[in-house]
Every structure is written in structure tokens, then in C-alpha cells.
Amino acid sequence: MHESFTVAVVGAGFSGVMTAAHLLRARAAAPVRVVMVNRSGVFARGVAYGTNSAAHLLNVPAGRMSAYPDDPGHFARFASARDPAVTPATFVRRSVYGEYLEDTLTAAVAGGAPNALEQVVAGVRSVEPGPDGVTVTTEFGERIRADRVVLAVGNYPPTHPPGLPGAFLASPRYVRDPWKPGALDAVPRGAPVLLVGTGLTMYDVALDLHARGVPGALAVSRRGLLPRPHDPAVPPAEPAHRPPGIEAAGTVVALARAVRQQVRAVSMAGGDWRQVLDSLRPITPAIWQRLEANERAKFLRHLRPYWDVHRHRTAPEIWDGVDRLRQQGWLRVRPCRLLGAKDVGGSAEVSFGPRGTDSVECVSVGAVVNCTGPATDVRAAGDALLEDLFRRGLAQPDPLGLGIEVAADGKPLGATGKASPVLYYVGPLVRARDGEGTAVPELRVQAQHVAHALLDSIGERRAAV
Structure with a gap:
């Protein structure tokens, strides 16, 4: 029996860092060794938080950007300790959030067993499950043995716009x-x-x-x-702002009608349209999962642009x-x-x-x-790891081009519709399952859930031994 449980995390952006942080914080109860593999060599930064431009701000106020769901003020305290002018309502520079993620990962490592975290600078070429764990092969041919693998690959570069020869x-x-x-x-x-x-x-x-x-x-x-834009003067959304009967609506037309009617009603009562849209955030995955495939396609074709400019402010x-x-x-x-x-x-x-x-x-x-934003259709991403996963039948792309098919516990669904017991996914490609999943409030919950599932699997393996 191994003294520790090795988890390879492929990717070192927000999703990868927070999955690793949750695992490392819990290793007193379940010894975990984390190997983070990232091509760029920049850990806890990624594209979004690697910028140093003063003009690049977070799109969510500091009070809602905590990396930990159970500690809402975690980031606001970090930012205000560096700049007393920062309040929970402040939109902080993205570079500060990158520093925060670095600090969060460092704090998770500190005080624990030596070598609990290893960082490998390399792209990943393949992930191959075996009878005794998983083998991760890098672009340089290095083979990393792990008990579980978390795919936290993040976003992909934008595709070429239509019309450019x-x-x-x-x-x-x-x-x-x-x-x-x-x-x-x-x-x-x-x-x-x-x-x-x-x-x-x-x-x-x-x-x-x-x-x-x-x-x-x-x-x-x-x-x-x-x-x-966000409006700091607008009070937070409450359940009363949610359109009546929205959870029973089964078509895009019914959903759009319910939202428009509620926006009018809330506005007439002195409220704001932002409260209506924000009230839908907790139930968006359930609404999306209930829609038939043809209704999802209708939403993407006709309503998504309007939804995005109001939802992602x-x-x-x-x-x-x-x-x-x-x-x-x-x-x-x-x-x-x-x-x-x-x-x-x-x-x-x-x-x-x-x-x-x-x-x-x-x-x-x-x-x-x-400026079209990150690509979502992984079928055209040209990523060696994804192509290897598809070829092996360990994952499958979403037919609507939103990401990959992922089970409720974070495991990618293979070509047969079944999930591998040793692979997990955290990141924006869960849009295929949830309709959303690109913002920190959703990603931090994903990371926590996957980390808990991994810790549970450690207990299951120990019980079996």
C-alpha cells in the first residue's frame, strides 16, 4: 500500500490550483501528493490573471471572488491587506488575483509534508489508465505515474473568425x-x-x-x-426575483417569455434586470439539463448572444x-x-x-x-491530449461544440457513455453539462466537489486494501 495517494493535475490555472489546494489542505486526514503539469511554466496565473495591465480588471467584485466557497471573504481580505482602499465591492486588477492564487497554493503547501507538491513544466501528450493507476506522458516523453488524474486544461485559443480567407x-x-x-x-x-x-x-x-x-x-x-456593466447600487438578487414557473419551462420560447415578463415586473417595482438574471444563477444547470437537444441548439443559435451580454457583465x-x-x-x-x-x-x-x-x-x-474569445469546440482545438482522450474513448466532445461530456461527479464520459474511475475534469468545458461554468463562483464549487470525490476515492481504496 502506498504511503500517499498521487494525483496528477494537468493545468495550473484557477481550476487546477484550487483542486490542488483543496487536496493539500486535507492531507492531514488523507496524505496526498500532487503533481501539477503545465506547459507554460506559469503556475497559478494562466491567461486571465497573467496580465500586468492596469486596465485589466476582474469582471466580478472582490467580495464574490473568494477561491473557497465556504469562506466568502477570503480574497477580499487578501486584497485589502495589500491595498486598504479595497472593499468587497471593488473590481480589483487581475494581476492581484494572480498573486492571490499563488499565495493560496503556497499556503496550502506550507506546514505539510515535504514534496507534497511537484510542478512539472511540460505539455501532456497522453493519459493512459492501467490496472494500477494512470500514466501521464509529457511532450518530452517523461512518464508520470499517478493514482488519479484531474484534467484542468482551461480555455483554448480562439478559433479564426468566419469570413477571413x-x-x-x-x-x-x-x-x-x-x-x-x-x-x-x-x-x-x-x-x-x-x-x-x-x-x-x-x-x-x-x-x-x-x-x-x-x-x-x-x-x-x-x-x-x-x-x-455591473451596477454596485443594485442590491443582491433574492429568490423572489426569480421568474415564476421558470424551472418548469421546457422550451427556449417559454424561458425567454418568463424572463422578459419578470424583468418588467421587477423594474416596475423599483428593481433591476440584473437581479432577475442573477437569481437564475443557482438553477441554470438544472434548466439547461432539462432542455432537449434541439432546444439547446435554438438557444445557442438565437438567444445566446443576448444572454451573454447581460449575464457576463x-x-x-x-x-x-x-x-x-x-x-x-x-x-x-x-x-x-x-x-x-x-x-x-x-x-x-x-x-x-x-x-x-x-x-x-x-x-x-x-x-x-x-477578439471572439476562447474556443469552446474541442473538436477543432488541435490539442494533443484531447485528441488522445477521444481516440482512446476516454472522453467525448459535446455535439453542440460547448465542451466535453462530464458526469455529475466530474468524471469525463467516454465513448460508451461510461466514466473512467480514475479521470476527473474541472473547468469551463462543463458548459456542455451545465450551460455555464466559466466564472470563479462556478469553478470554485467544481474544484471543491472534485477534490472531495478524490478524497473519497482514497478512503475507498484504503478500505479495499
Whole structure:
């Protein structure tokens, strides 16, 4: 019998760090050795919290960003200890949250057995269950033996926007992933840029490029919708704000009608639409799971853009900054579809069709920046580990392109519909199961549940021995 139970955590962003932290905090009752494997070599940061830009703020106030579900003030205390001006209502810089995750992982390791945590800098090529655990093989051929594996791979780089021809994708005038370190350094300062996508990523990129001295930007998307801001003056949602009968609605039309009616009712009573949407947060997975596949597809096709801009809101400071750029004329937002692009040497010429018309317009820009956000369709991610899991039948992609199929206990469902007893998943790809799952309030619960399931499996193995 092993003295300790080894868990390999693939990924070192929020999901991986918090799963590891829960396991390490509990090792007094169940000795656990955690091996974290991450290609970038940056642990407890990831794309979201690795930025050092002062313009990049969290989209959720400090009081709701605790890494631990049972300690709501955990992050707010950390942030206020470094800056007394921080309150639970403050939207803190993302870099501070990265420091917080580092500190949280360090605290979980401190005071425990030596070598309780090992960090491996490498990509993972394959995960192979065997009769006595799991073998994780890195891109360098190193083989790591573990009792269980947690897949915490996070988000994938954005896919290419429709309408950009293949010949343009290799152009230096095209930035596929603005979050890649140094990606925006190549954007020329002497010409305006085209931002493809008008969501939260566009906000961050626009503010960053404005600070770098780029003279202007045109942001385009099919509908031209912009994420709405949080309003600190709005009281928290209560169960009474929830649309009556919403949990029994079985169609997208019924759901939309119930939400609109409740927004009108709450607004007439002096409330705010944000309270209605926030009241749905605890029951969103149950609503999504009850919908038939064709109804889910309808939601994604027709309502998701409107849901996203109201549900996934931005900090008031970010909203004000972007609004100033629009009022100054530096940023223009238009609903349209891309029709083509070509590199003409010193610039990019892009053609697009404005929404609701048959006309074609062209613009000349210094660069085209893809701001469509992380990819969700893992079938096109090009990730060696995912492809290996699919090939072995250990996981399967969601047919709607939202992520992978995951059981209620966090285990990926294989090709036969059954879950491996040694693999777990934590991260945003549970959208396929829950319809949501990208924000810290959901991810921290996932990490805690998976950690508890792993600890339970330790007890089961000991009992068997």
C-alpha cells in the first residue's frame, strides 16, 4: 500500500490550483501528493490573471471572488491587506488575483509534508489508465505515474473568425490570440485596427491598444452587442426575483417569455434586470439539463448572444472607459459580417457586409485582432491530449461544440457513455453539462466537489486494501 495517494493535475490555472489546494489542505486526514503539469511554466496565473495591465480588471467584485466557497471573504481580505482602499465591492486588477492564487497554493503547501507538491513544466501528450493507476506522458516523453488524474486544461485559443480567407491567416497583420504574450506588440501604432468580436475580450484589447497609442478601432460582430456593466447600487438578487414557473419551462420560447415578463415586473417595482438574471444563477444547470437537444441548439443559435451580454457583465470602470472611447470617436462598433481580407503589404484591406443590408464596405487597417474569445469546440482545438482522450474513448466532445461530456461527479464520459474511475475534469468545458461554468463562483464549487470525490476515492481504496 502506498504511503500517499498521487494525483496528477494537468493545468495550473484557477481550476487546477484550487483542486490542488483543496487536496493539500486535507492531507492531514488523507496524505496526498500532487503533481501539477503545465506547459507554460506559469503556475497559478494562466491567461486571465497573467496580465500586468492596469486596465485589466476582474469582471466580478472582490467580495464574490473568494477561491473557497465556504469562506466568502477570503480574497477580499487578501486584497485589502495589500491595498486598504479595497472593499468587497471593488473590481480589483487581475494581476492581484494572480498573486492571490499563488499565495493560496503556497499556503496550502506550507506546514505539510515535504514534496507534497511537484510542478512539472511540460505539455501532456497522453493519459493512459492501467490496472494500477494512470500514466501521464509529457511532450518530452517523461512518464508520470499517478493514482488519479484531474484534467484542468482551461480555455483554448480562439478559433479564426468566419469570413477571413486562409491566405490571410498567416499574415503578420492578423492577431489570432490577443492574450498570447507579446501578441499586441506587433500591432502598428500609425493606423486604426479592426477588432473582430464585441464581447469582454474586445473591451480589454481596445483599452490596451488605446493606451499604446493606436489612433482608433472599429469593432464588428454579427449583432454588434456589447456586454453590460455591473451596477454596485443594485442590491443582491433574492429568490423572489426569480421568474415564476421558470424551472418548469421546457422550451427556449417559454424561458425567454418568463424572463422578459419578470424583468418588467421587477423594474416596475423599483428593481433591476440584473437581479432577475442573477437569481437564475443557482438553477441554470438544472434548466439547461432539462432542455432537449434541439432546444439547446435554438438557444445557442438565437438567444445566446443576448444572454451573454447581460449575464457576463464588466466592471463599471471598464464600461466607463470603453464608453469614453466611443464618445470620443476612437472606438466605433458596427453589426456586420466579415466577407474577406487581404494583406497589401503595409496594411490589411477588409470587406464586410453591414447587418440588414446587401451592401459591401471596405476598410484599410493596420491590423485585424481576433477578439471572439476562447474556443469552446474541442473538436477543432488541435490539442494533443484531447485528441488522445477521444481516440482512446476516454472522453467525448459535446455535439453542440460547448465542451466535453462530464458526469455529475466530474468524471469525463467516454465513448460508451461510461466514466473512467480514475479521470476527473474541472473547468469551463462543463458548459456542455451545465450551460455555464466559466466564472470563479462556478469553478470554485467544481474544484471543491472534485477534490472531495478524490478524497473519497482514497478512503475507498484504503478500505479495499
